[in-house]
Amino acid sequence: MRWIKLAKMMLISTMTLSVMAACSNQVKESEGTPAKSSTEDAKTNTAPPEPLGKYPETVTVTQVLGYNPPEDPRTPQGITPEQNAYFKDLKDMLNIEVQYKWTVPSSQFEQKFSLAMASADLPDIMELDQKNFEKLKKQGMLADLTQAYNDYASPALKKYMESDGGFAMKTFTSEGKLLAIPGFEDPFLSTQLLWIRKDWLDNLNLQPPQTMDELEQVARAFVQQDPDQNGKNDTYGIAMQKNLFFWGFDLRGFFNGFGAYPSIGDNQSAWIKDDSGKLVPGLIQPEVKTALGKLQSWYKEGILDKEFALKDENKSVEDITAGKVGISYGEWWYPNWPLNLNVDKDPKAEWIALQIPGLDGPGKSMVPKIRSNKLVVVNKKMKNPEAAIKMINFYIEVGNKKYMDQNKAEKGYVYNWFVPRIYNPAQIDTIYTEVNKALDANQSEITLDDENYKNVADVFKATKDYLAGNTADASKGVNWGQYFSRAAKDGGWGTTRQIKESQAYVNNEFYGLPTATQVEKGSQLDKLMQETFTKIVMGASLDEFDKFVQSWKSLGGDQITQEVNDWYGQQSAK
Numbered sequence: 001m002r003w004i005k006l007a008k009m010m011l012i013s014t015m016t017l018s019v020m021a022a023c024s025n026q027v028k029e030s031e032g033t034p035a036k037s038s039t040e041d042a043k044t045n046t047a048p049p050e051p052l053g054k055y056p057e058t059v060t061v062t063q064v065l066g067y068n069p070p071e072d073p074r075t076p077q078g079i080t081p082e083q084n085a086y087f088k089d090l091k092d093m094l095n096i097e098v099q100y101k102w103t104v105p106s107s108q109f110e111q112k113f114s115l116a117m118a119s120a121d122l123p124d125i126m127e128l129d130q131k132n133f134e135k136l137k138k139q140g141m142l143a144d145l146t147q148a149y150n151d152y153a154s155p156a157l158k159k160y161m162e163s164d165g166g167f168a169m170k171t172f173t174s175e176g177k178l179l180a181i182p183g184f185e186d187p188f189l190s191t192q193l194l195w196i197r198k199d200w201l202d203n204l205n206l207q208p209p210q211t212m213d214e215l216e217q218v219a220r221a222f223v224q225q226d227p228d229q230n231g232k233n234d235t236y237g238i239a240m241q242k243n244l245f246f247w248g249f250d251l252r253g254f255f256n257g258f259g260a261y262p263s264i265g266d267n268q269s270a271w272i273k274d275d276s277g278k279l280v281p282g283l284i285q286p287e288v289k290t291a292l293g294k295l296q297s298w299y300k301e302g303i304l305d306k307e308f309a310l311k312d313e314n315k316s317v318e319d320i321t322a323g324k325v326g327i328s329y330g331e332w333w334y335p336n337w338p339l340n341l342n343v344d345k346d347p348k349a350e351w352i353a354l355q356i357p358g359l360d361g362p363g364k365s366m367v368p369k370i371r372s373n374k375l376v377v378v379n380k381k382m383k384n385p386e387a388a389i390k391m392i393n394f395y396i397e398v399g400n401k402k403y404m405d406q407n408k409a410e411k412g413y414v415y416n417w418f419v420p421r422i423y424n425p426a427q428i429d430t431i432y433t434e435v436n437k438a439l440d441a442n443q444s445e446i447t448l449d450d451e452n453y454k455n456v457a458d459v460f461k462a463t464k465d466y467l468a469g470n471t472a473d474a475s476k477g478v479n480w481g482q483y484f485s486r487a488a489k490d491g492g493w494g495t496t497r498q499i500k501e502s503q504a505y506v507n508n509e510f511y512g513l514p515t516a517t518q519v520e521k522g523s524q525l526d527k528l529m530q531e532t533f534t535k536i537v538m539g540a541s542l543d544e545f546d547k548f549v550q551s552w553k554s555l556g557g558d559q560i561t562q563e564v565n566d567w568y569g570q571q572s573a574k
Contacts, residue, residue, distance in 0.1 A: 051154035051393040055095040059384050061391070062123040064101050064116065066109025067417050071337040072409035073344065073478060085412035089398065094390055107312055124382040125391070127419050128180070128375045133172070136377065137179055143378040144177035148386035154393040156451045157181075163425055172375065180375035181392060183422050186429060187371040190265065191496045191505065192253030192356060195334050197326035199350040200227035208354055212257055212294070215327075215357040219303045222326045228346075237303035239328035241316045243267070244533055249316040251295075253329035253356040256506070257363040258294070260287035264368050264508045267526045271510035271564055279509050279568050281561060282366075283529060284552060289545040295537045309534055321345060329356070332428070332492030333485050340481030347476065351484075353495040355504060367505045376420040392422050399454040407454060424452060428486060428493055435460045435487040459486050512571075515563035521556035528552065 065081050081103045090096050101123050104112050116122055117135060128136070136142050149169075153161070161169055164184070172180040194215075201208060201218065204225050209215040219237030221227065227235055241249050245263035255262055261282035264270045270282040282288070298304045305311065305319070319325045321341040328334070332353075339351045355362040376392065378385040395418060398407050407413050415421070424430060434448055434456045446457045462482035465474065484491035499505055514522065532548040553561075 049151045051152055051157075051390065052093065052397060053390075054093065055384075058091075058095050058097050059387050060097045060099055061125055061382075061384075061387055062099050062101050063125055063419060064109075064113065064123050065103040065417065065419065066106040066112070067103060068106050070409065070414045071416055072414075073341065074408075074410040074474060075414055076410070076412055079412055079414065081414075081417045083412060084414050084417045086395075086398075086414070086418045089406075090391065090394055093397075094387075094394060096387055096391060096394075105314075107314065122379050124379050125388045125420060126377050126379070128377055129373065130375065133180060133375050133377065137174065141380055142179045143380045143382060143385045144179065145181065145378060145385055145389070146173075146176070146178040148378075148389050149178055149181070152386045152389040152393070154396060156396045157389070157392055157422060160422060160424055168372070180377045181389070181420070181422060182372055183374045183376070184370070184372040184425055185423065186426060187368045188496055188500050188505075189428065190331065190371055191367050191499055192256065192329050192331060192365045193334075193492065193495055194253060194354040194356050195328045195330055195339065195351050196354060197222075197227070197349060198352045199348050200326045203227055203229055208352065209357045210354075210362055211357050212359055215257075216294075216298070216303070219298070219327060220301065223302050227326060228323055234324060236305055236325055237298070237327055239316050239320060239325045240304050240308040241311045241313050242309050242534070243313070244530065246313065248330055248334075249313045249328060251329060253363075253365055254295070255288065255291045256365050257356050257358045258287045258291040259359070259363070260285050260291050261366045261506055261508070262288055262529075264366060267530070269522075269526075270366055270508040272506060273509050279561075279564050281552075281557065281564075284549045284557070289542060292533060292536045292545060293542050296539065296542070299537050300539065304537075309538065317341075323349065332496045335484040335492055336481040336486075339484075340477035342477075343480055344475050344477030353484075353490065353492055355495065355499055362504065364504050364506050365499065366508055368508045369511045376422065388420060392420050395421050396451050399451045401449065401453040401457070404454055404457060427452065427455060429497075431456050431459050431486045432493050432497070435463060436489070439463065439487075458482065463487050509568070510564050512564070512567040515560055515567070517556045517559045517563055521560075525552055525556060528555070 067081055070079070082100060087098050090098065101116075101121070102112065113132065117132070120141075122136075122141065126136075133142075161181070168182045168184050169178060172178065172182055194209075196208065196218070198208070200222060204221050204227055206218050206221060207214075209218045222235055222237045226232070238254075239249055240251060244251050245265055245267055247265055250265070252263060252265060261270045261272050262285070263283070271279040272282050272285075274280045295304065299306070299308075305325070316328070317338045320328060320338050323342060323346050335351065339349075343349045343351070356365055357363060376388060378388045382388075397403075430452055434446065434452075438446055438460055446453065446460050448456050459482045462474065462479040465471070466476070466479035466483045469476075471479070486493055488494050528548065528551060532544055536542060536544050
């Protein structure tokens with residue numbers, strides 16, 4: 001029932017900003033050259049209507065990719081996305097061959113993909129956020145996946161999609177046409193924690209901080225008192241990058257500690273309920289000004305990186321890995337990357353997870369009411385749209401036990417480069433539960449026998465090896481990263497579960513479609529926020545925040561607030 005409720009919220013949820021006007025020539029092109037349906041295509045390439053049926057003739061699929069480095073350091077050095085071992089298995093099992101139109105580091109993807117959309121030079125299969133989904137939907141560029149899904153979706157995929165009563169798929173169905181396969185997850189995966197070097201705390205005889213004042217004292221000590229005891233003045237307090245509200249290495253948790261809730265990440269604005277029951281934008285709360293003032297003082301003192309405005313998330317990762325910084329706000333997965341890299345580089349490194357510090361004690365992180373980060377779609381021109389469904393089936397299938405010995409990072413399998421992937425919506429909690437159940441029963445192996453086996457068994461083995469100090473198959477960092485992100489009761493997901501159970505969080509109350517004014521002016525307002533907040537942190541007068549609030553309101557914020565509350569009133573009346 002929880003997932004049903006979750007996905008019902010998704011229907012009207014994070015269809016993020018800006019619906020771009022359709023490019024007329026693109027529309028003409030897409031309307032003029034409809035692709036054959038999967039049934040029609042079957043006449044020319046008689047693939048059996050089976051979820052994992054092998055095509056008699058090779059089906060070539062084009063994709064584009066924005067990629068981060070492989071998360072597992074056991075991955076062969078120098079491997080490229082084109083060499084991902086999943087592709088060989090995909091060819092062997094289904095006779096599908098993937099060709100990239102282009103690949104770029106993830107930081108360059110958004111700009112590159114925007115250019116591809118503008119020129120209508122799109123690949124066959126794409127993984128979109130909801131903003132780009134809206135753009136391509138409006139341009140009529142997306143294939144109808146209804147028949148492909150009905151004919152080819154595996155039982156496991158259907159189980160995932162039906163775990164919410166089918167509501168998520170209905171969300172992305174237009175005029176009876178299924179236009180995307182949505183991936184949705186537990187929204188608590190977005191809960192920010194405070195990650196801190198416990199070995200540095202111990203070196204300086206300090207306790208884990210629970211309040212902002214305590215965090216300030218610890219961060220200052222990390223700058224001034226040589227926490228790594230190398231005799232050099234080469235550390236700073238808290239990791240920070242140029243994007244204050246992003247998918248990682250950002251400061252959502254810091255603002256939350258002041259009772260300020262400006263964003264749910266990736267510059268998306270957050271909305272909270274005021275005493276009158278109306279929704280107000282967290283971005284212009286007075287508490288945001290207080291938090292900015294603290295950041296300004298920390299920047300001046302050197303607690304923050306003096307070059308943060310020039311650094312992206314990758315530079316923050318480099319500093320964490322190199323042992324230059326000992327505190328970072330972030331989600332449950334940090335031990336799996338990049339903290340594991342620091343642990344391997346410095347055997348003394350010991351990271352712990354804490355509930356974010358607040359003004360008077362542990363604070364409350366913001367949690368979205370829904371979490372849906374990706375949509376698998378197919379270009380309307382693609383001849384074999386069912387290939388996308390079969391590729392999803394393939395990735396789920398190789399999670400079974402019989403593929404366990406082959407599907408390893410050291411053999412060139414890079415999971416985060418394989419697209420499309422749809423996960424069990426409750427995957428992380430399944431891993432946590434099954435691994436701890438096996439540990440408590442003192443089992444020697446996992447007894448689970450379904451498509452979740454590999455994910456559970458990998459973490460179970462890493463956990464056993466880490467706890468036994470066994471590095472025969474993986475480094476300490478790799479084993480610790482798997483264990484401390486997913487299975488440790490005081491680790492990433494374990495701490496997140498405690499926050500969830502104690503209800504120590506604040507929800508983003510707006511989960512509707514972007515309003516008309518958000519679509520029209522959201523990017524402009526986001527840019528205004530980023531520029532103003534950065535200037536304040538670097539020393540501009542705090543009065544700039546008051547000017548920002550007035551500008552935000554007059555440039556469309558007041559209208560957005562009205563539209564959001566109109567939506568909220570409609571929800572309350574239901």
